[in-house]
Amino acid sequence: MVHIDKYQFGFFVVDGKEYDHDIRIVDDMIERWDDHGLEWSDVEPAVKANPKIIIIGTGSSGVVQVTDDIKQKIEQKGIKLIVEKTAEACRIYNDLRKKEEKVAAVLHSTC
Numbered sequence: 001m002v003h004i005d006k007y008q009f010g011f012f013v014v015d016g017k018e019y020d021h022d023i024r025i026v027d028d029m030i031e032r033w034d035d036h037g038l039e040w041s042d043v044e045p046a047v048k049a050n051p052k053i054i055i056i057g058t059g060s061s062g063v064v065q066v067t068d069d070i071k072q073k074i075e076q077k078g079i080k081l082i083v084e085k086t087a088e089a090c091r092i093y094n095d096l097r098k099k100e101e102k103v104a105a106v107l108h109s110t111c
Helices: 040-048 068-076 086-098
Strands: 004-008 011-014 017-019 023-026 029-032 053-057 080-084 103-107
Touching: 004 086, 011 023, 017 029, 023 040, 040 053, 040 068, 040 103, 053 086, 068 080, 080 086, 086 103
Parallel strands: 053 080, 053 103
Antiparallel strands: 004 011, 011 017, 023 029, 023 103
16 A cells, blocks of 8 residues: 655655655556646546545645646546645555555646
8 A cells, every 4th residue: 555655845755765856646656747737647646546536736835736627627527636735645545545445646746
């Protein structure tokens, strides 16, 4: 089970491994994505995994915007969407994983 050990601006530690870029966690796999805007292609791999919940971390200041189109596509699949600043998104992700929820995360590391 993937656990986010630490998040700070531009930097994650996940299961003891350091990442200095945006990350997507899907089916306990950590993938890189880099974009200051959120595109459907950034979220689609998480949706295809059919989790119960997708968490989007919008950066340390919450700058990344989640479009209505992305929200609708996720909700049409019956997936709950949680959008928070990245620090809070990481906390929620860890809490849900402790409860053994099937959850995916798309986390922006900066702004």
